[in-house]
Amino acid sequence: MKQFLREIPKVELHAHLNGSLNIESIKQLAEELYGEQTKEFAALCKRFIKFEEGAKMNDCFEKFGFVHELTATKRGLQRATELVIRDFAADNVIYVELRTTPKSNEKMSRRDYLQTVIDAIKSASKQYKIMVKLLPSINRGEPLAVAEETVALAVEFAQTEPDLIVGIDFSGNPNLGKFSDFTAVLSLARNNGLQLAVHCGEVDNPREIQEMLKFGMSRCGHGTYLTEADYAQLKEKNIPIECCLTSNVKSGTVANFNDHHFRQLMAADVPRVICTDDCGVFDTTLSDEFHWAMESFGLSRSQCVDLTVEAMKHSFATPQEKRIMQLLITERAK
Numbered sequence: 001m002k003q004f005l006r007e008i009p010k011v012e013l014h015a016h017l018n019g020s021l022n023i024e025s026i027k028q029l030a031e032e033l034y035g036e037q038t039k040e041f042a043a044l045c046k047r048f049i050k051f052e053e054g055a056k057m058n059d060c061f062e063k064f065g066f067v068h069e070l071t072a073t074k075r076g077l078q079r080a081t082e083l084v085i086r087d088f089a090a091d092n093v094i095y096v097e098l099r100t101t102p103k104s105n106e107k108m109s110r111r112d113y114l115q116t117v118i119d120a121i122k123s124a125s126k127q128y129k130i131m132v133k134l135l136p137s138i139n140r141g142e143p144l145a146v147a148e149e150t151v152a153l154a155v156e157f158a159q160t161e162p163d164l165i166v167g168i169d170f171s172g173n174p175n176l177g178k179f180s181d182f183t184a185v186l187s188l189a190r191n192n193g194l195q196l197a198v199h200c201g202e203v204d205n206p207r208e209i210q211e212m213l214k215f216g217m218s219r220c221g222h223g224t225y226l227t228e229a230d231y232a233q234l235k236e237k238n239i240p241i242e243c244c245l246t247s248n249v250k251s252g253t254v255a256n257f258n259d260h261h262f263r264q265l266m267a268a269d270v271p272r273v274i275c276t277d278d279c280g281v282f283d284t285t286l287s288d289e290f291h292w293a294m295e296s297f298g299l300s301r302s303q304c305v306d307l308t309v310e311a312m313k314h315s316f317a318t319p320q321e322k323r324i325m326q327l328l329i330t331e332r333a334k
């Protein structure tokens, strides 16, 4: 079964760039950046061992910080992007939408950050024969001015790269920031033709969920604390929920796979797609996510293929790219 899941062409719609770097690629990146014989590399290796052994939640979050350090230079960011794309391609993902918050430091501006990721996507997507899109992220925990800069850059880059920069992701710690503070900048993005993928209902905040649903979005990230009425609303508008099983269970927002709201979404036929979120941090792959969905919810093979087709339809790909994906998927599913 794992073989089958690995072989079907897959479509990944919810993947954060930094969190998607798997442990082997983190090691490879550190080795490339620092050299295997250096003190820096030895110090980094000690930290790898620390988070490999326990696999506790805190260690998962340490991985995030750790990767941020490795991607703080243009070279590190470029290689990290290429390695993430390589790893998705190795899992037979034929299309991936990557999200990332442009960061600035003394070596890189947010503009440099985006340009570096764009350049890396262009070269790696050719090399690994995979379609890749980019959604610059608004981190709700950061000041509004940063979100405004991110959207301005996204709109500008989308003029020259309309097939690459296709939307904006709204994410970050759901306990920080107020959604209502960001609606003006999100409207600006939307009015300039960018799609919106919004992390919604990761925590139990009914008021914010209603604000988000009213504002609208192209896709809903997680949707853990949505009610049946909210689901009905999404179904009516054909807005899918991006379900990230392992991420939700490992980060504790859902108790276990069996209790995941994916079950209700299937039963009520609410649009839904299976995604990884942060496959490096949570030590998973898109094939693994399908495997858990089959195990926990009794999905058949053809349902897995149907879910892939559904993801293709809800992607921000061009009609031409969707036709290519449809062909690849049906070819394999014969």
Ligand SMILES: [Zn+2]
Binding pocket: 014, 016, 171, 199, 221, 277
């Ligand atoms: Zn996410």
